[in-house]
Amino acid sequence: MGAMNATSRVSPGSDLAGRLRRAAAGLLDAWLPASCIVCDRPRGDRLCDDCETALPGVRAARCPRCGLVVPGPGDAAPARCAACDDDPPAFAATVVLADYAAPLDRLVHALKFGRDASLARPLGHALARRLAVGWRDFPPPLVTAIPLSTARLAERGFNQSLEIARALARARRLPLDHRLLVRTRSGAPAATLHAAERRSALAGAFATPRPLPGCAVIVVDDVMTTGATLRAAAEALRDAGAGRVINCVVARTAQTDASRDRQRRPGPS
Ligand SMILES: [Zn+2]
Numbered sequence: 001m002g003a004m005n006a007t008s009r010v011s012p013g014s015d016l017a018g019r020l021r022r023a024a025a026g027l028l029d030a031w032l033p034a035s036c037i038v039c040d041r042p043r044g045d046r047l048c049d050d051c052e053t054a055l056p057g058v059r060a061a062r063c064p065r066c067g068l069v070v071p072g073p074g075d076a077a078p079a080r081c082a083a084c085d086d087d088p089p090a091f092a093a094t095v096v097l098a099d100y101a102a103p104l105d106r107l108v109h110a111l112k113f114g115r116d117a118s119l120a121r122p123l124g125h126a127l128a129r130r131l132a133v134g135w136r137d138f139p140p141p142l143v144t145a146i147p148l149s150t151a152r153l154a155e156r157g158f159n160q161s162l163e164i165a166r167a168l169a170r171a172r173r174l175p176l177d178h179r180l181l182v183r184t185r186s187g188a189p190a191a192t193l194h195a196a197e198r199r200s201a202l203a204g205a206f207a208t209p210r211p212l213p214g215c216a217v218i219v220v221d222d223v224m225t226t227g228a229t230l231r232a233a234a235e236a237l238r239d240a241g242a243g244r245v246i247n248c249v250v251a252r253t254a255q256t257d258a259s260r261d262r263q264r265r266p267g268p269s
């Protein structure tokens, strides 16, 4: 992978490094026969229909607000979960590709830590296919992603959620604005915190640098665990005037308790 070595000499996290990495991924895509990222069979689309429909939880009844799997009859529209009823989040809906389990956990891990940015495109396209949420009363939504901290971006060289957002925005022909959310402080709360502790630690963690009167915004994240990060992001966007915030996440963990999430997650997000 000479192209990746070439990009490693560029200051990590710079726009140039990101552009080079995406260009390298694009060239590889063009040169190599496309094969499915799950079953490895040669396929036109890099996540084949068979594998997409077999993802765990892909047809599960989910709370429309936070994407948590809720018990319920298969065909009836699922009701909101108890947590969303008790304490409604600032976001209106969450679109989920599938559960955080094999093979999505492996793919997200490879995207995040293996620096295989080319995985973002099939995941973003699959997520775009799930996005049937209406925004009738709003202008076409702006697409953005949960930003990494500056330190994490420098260490990793790219924001995996932004790369997924880029693919989703392109597939749905929606405008992408990667600067809609900024972190107001460095570092992230420890993964050992429980949901309620995580939420208070994350309150005010994001700001929106410009007013968004009446806008609809799609916020992309790779994995949703307690939902505290997406709650804080949606609060910042709503404070800036956004009328509707919709989350799009590749993988949703089944439990909301951070201590159990920790056992399922491959490492820090
Ligand atoms: Zn496949």
Ligand SMILES: [Zn+2]
Binding pocket: 063, 064, 065, 066, 067, 068, 080, 081, 082, 083, 084, 085
């Ligand atoms: Zn819910």
